[in-house]
Amino acid sequence: MKKIGITCYPTLGGSGVIATELGMKMAELGHEIHFITSSLPFRLNHVHPNIYYHEVEVSHYPVFQYPPFDLALANKMAEVIDQEKLDILHVHYAMPHAICAILAKDIAEHEVKIVTTLHGTDITVLGIDDALRKMIKHGIEQSDAVTAVSNSLVTQTKEMLGIEKEIEVIYNFVNEANYTKKTLPGIRRQYGIKPNDKVIIHISNFRKVKRLEDVIYTFHKIHDQLNAKLLLVGDGPEYSSIYQLVRKLGLTDDVLFLGKQKNVNDLFSISDLKLLMSEKESFGLVLLEAMSCEVPCIGTNVGGIPEVIKHNETGFIVELGDTDRAAAYATDLLHNEEALERFSRNALVHAREKFCSKSIVQQYTDLYDKLIH
Ligand code: GMT
Numbered sequence: 001m002k003k004i005g006i007t008c009y010p011t012l013g014g015s016g017v018i019a020t021e022l023g024m025k026m027a028e029l030g031h032e033i034h035f036i037t038s039s040l041p042f043r044l045n046h047v048h049p050n051i052y053y054h055e056v057e058v059s060h061y062p063v064f065q066y067p068p069f070d071l072a073l074a075n076k077m078a079e080v081i082d083q084e085k086l087d088i089l090h091v092h093y094a095m096p097h098a099i100c101a102i103l104a105k106d107i108a109e110h111e112v113k114i115v116t117t118l119h120g121t122d123i124t125v126l127g128i129d130d131a132l133r134k135m136i137k138h139g140i141e142q143s144d145a146v147t148a149v150s151n152s153l154v155t156q157t158k159e160m161l162g163i164e165k166e167i168e169v170i171y172n173f174v175n176e177a178n179y180t181k182k183t184l185p186g187i188r189r190q191y192g193i194k195p196n197d198k199v200i201i202h203i204s205n206f207r208k209v210k211r212l213e214d215v216i217y218t219f220h221k222i223h224d225q226l227n228a229k230l231l232l233v234g235d236g237p238e239y240s241s242i243y244q245l246v247r248k249l250g251l252t253d254d255v256l257f258l259g260k261q262k263n264v265n266d267l268f269s270i271s272d273l274k275l276l277m278s279e280k281e282s283f284g285l286v287l288l289e290a291m292s293c294e295v296p297c298i299g300t301n302v303g304g305i306p307e308v309i310k311h312n313e314t315g316f317i318v319e320l321g322d323t324d325r326a327a328a329y330a331t332d333l334l335h336n337e338e339a340l341e342r343f344s345r346n347a348l349v350h351a352r353e354k355f356c357s358k359s360i361v362q363q364y365t366d367l368y369d370k371l372i373h
Contacts, residue, residue, distance in 0.1 A: 002368055003084055005034045005077065005112075007101070008092040010041040013205070014172065014285035015119035018149075019092040020044050021175050025361045027051045036080050036089075038069070054080050070096045077104030081112045087372050090115040090364075094123070095132060098139030113371040116143040118167070120282025120303065123157045137161045144371055147364075150304025153282040168367065171307075172283050173360040176352065179292035182269040191229070191256060193270065198228045198334045201271040201295070203264060203286045204278075206236025211300075213245060214277035214323050218298075220249050221327030226334055230255045231267055268293035272340065273330055279320055281305050288355055291315075291347035296333065296340070298326050308355075314347040 004026060008019030020043035023033045027050035035041060036054045044053070056076045058067040077089060077100060089104070089112050091097035098116040105112055116139065123136070140146050140163055147170045148154045154167045193199060200219055204210040212232075219230045232242070232255060239257075246255045261267060268274075274290035274297040283304040287297045291308075297315035299305040309315040316329040333340055 001030050001032065002087045002372065003032045003034070004368070005036050005080055005084070005086045005089040006092070007036045007073070007077065007089070007097045008041065010035075010037040010039045014283070015092045015117075016041055017043055017285065018117075018119070018172050019090075021173070021357075022090075022361065022364060023051065024048065025175075025357065026364075029361070029365070032084075034080055034084055034086065036073070036077055038073075052084075070100055071103075073097075074100040074103040074107065077101060078107035081105070081108040082110050085110050086112050088113050088115055088368050090117065092117045093119055094136045094139045096135075096139075098143055099135055102139060102142045113144040113368075114142070115145045115147070115367065115371070116140060117170070118146065118148040118153055118157060118282075120149065120153055120280070123153065123160060123282075128160060133161065137163060140167075141165055145367055147367065149283040150307050152304045152307065156282075156303075168363075170363045170367070171355055171360060172285050172288060173355050173357040174285075174289055174292050174351070176292060176357055179265055179268070179289050179351075181294040181348075182266065184266055184269050187266060188270050191231075191270075193229050194227065196227055198222075198226055198273070199231060199271045200228060200273045200275055200330070201231045201233065201267060201290070202275050203233040203267075203289075204236070204276075206234050206238040206242070208238060209278055209280045210238070211277045211279055211321070212238050212242045214321060214326075215275050216242060216245050216249065216251070216255070217323040218275060218277065218326040218330065219255065220251060221323060222330045222334070223251065223254060225327075225331045228254065228334070231258055231271065232256065233258045233261050233264060233267060235260050264289065265293060268295050271295050272334060273298065274315075275326070275330075276300070276305065277320075277323075277326065278302055278305070284308050287315075288351055291351040292355075294344040294348045296343035296347050298329055310346070310350055314343060314350045 020041040101114045146167045202215045276299040281303040287308045311317045318325040
């Protein structure tokens with residue numbers, strides 16, 4: 001049994017989901033898990049005797065122009081390392097969590113190993129910011145072990161930051177029990193989806209990198225060829241401009257803006273195809289969630305997406321911005337029931353085999369074992 005601290009962004013986002021699911025799986029395996037975060041991770045939705053939560057509180061002393069969250073986090077980490085005698089502190093996101101963890105290790109008296117998992121935006125967006133580059137590089141180089149969620153992210157990290165340290169690829173996973181196709185004809189009806197409509201789904205945080213406009217243009221072209229609805233799930237900075245675009249294209253009746261949703265499993269269960277047209281994506285956890293619910297995916301040839309979608313088997317890969325090609329693939333697939341069923345089956349098998357939660361959690365366990373003999 002090991003004592004493991006976990007720090008992640010506790011709000012919505014794939015990195016927070018993975019960190020929390022990993023913590024819960026580790027707790028089930030008998031390890032003692034200590035979440036050290038600014039608020040309760042949103043996926044931490046059931047009590048478990050092996051799971052503890054330590055909240056980071058920031059001082060709002062008026063002298064501080066900016067409340068020093070990162071220092072408060074480092075201090076809390078050091079406290080928990082010493083009080084709980086942590087073996088491992090596993091941080092998700094290099095910036096600022098790896099830096100805080102290294103500072104905490106310096107402060108703490110008890111010996112702890114730092115594991116940093118890179119999730120993408122910390123490198124692909126923050127890593128190119130000159131103000132942060134050296135700090136991120138330091139965080140990675142000083143960690144005892146570093147993992148990344150795709151081969152593509154390893155290559156990018158090494159190229160962008162000039163890092164030579166070994167970075168192990170450990171793919172993301174989903175909790176299979178929560179991502180399984182259900183039969184829900186009632187939900188289709190409630191959303192006004194007719195029996196012969198095909199349902200396409202996009203889920204994201206509506207940031208510019210997700211290229212929502214490409215999702216809409218692709219759907220527009222599919223919609224010209226067959227009866228279809230687009231479920232847009234999520235919210236974020238691009239929401240208003242996408243809403244305007246949908247109106248301008250006359251798609252209001254067939255594009256359903258559902259906002260943030262908790263039960264995405266149910267929405268995948270009524271969907272035929274998932275679209276992810278991002279310009280940056282280290283993995284694309286939503287693709288795995290979709291495939292686990294038997295939904296084939298179309299994604300861009302960007303970052304880790306081609307490591308998740310098996311082209312021509314579980315979905316299709318298109319070049320960034322190629323909405324013609326995406327729409328052509330989608331229309332052909334949605335017109336062909338036999339192919340659609342085959343792709344759905346392949347998606348499920350691929351999700352369950354390549355990204356099997358048990359074997360991915362085992363990879364993390366092996367990594368912890370290597371650090372603590
Ligand atoms: O994609 C986002 O905007 C959120 C971000 C996050 O911090 O959760 O996602 C990153 O980590 C996910 C979990 O590993 C990956 O599935 C996403 O591809 C990655 N996002 C980017 O690389 C843009």
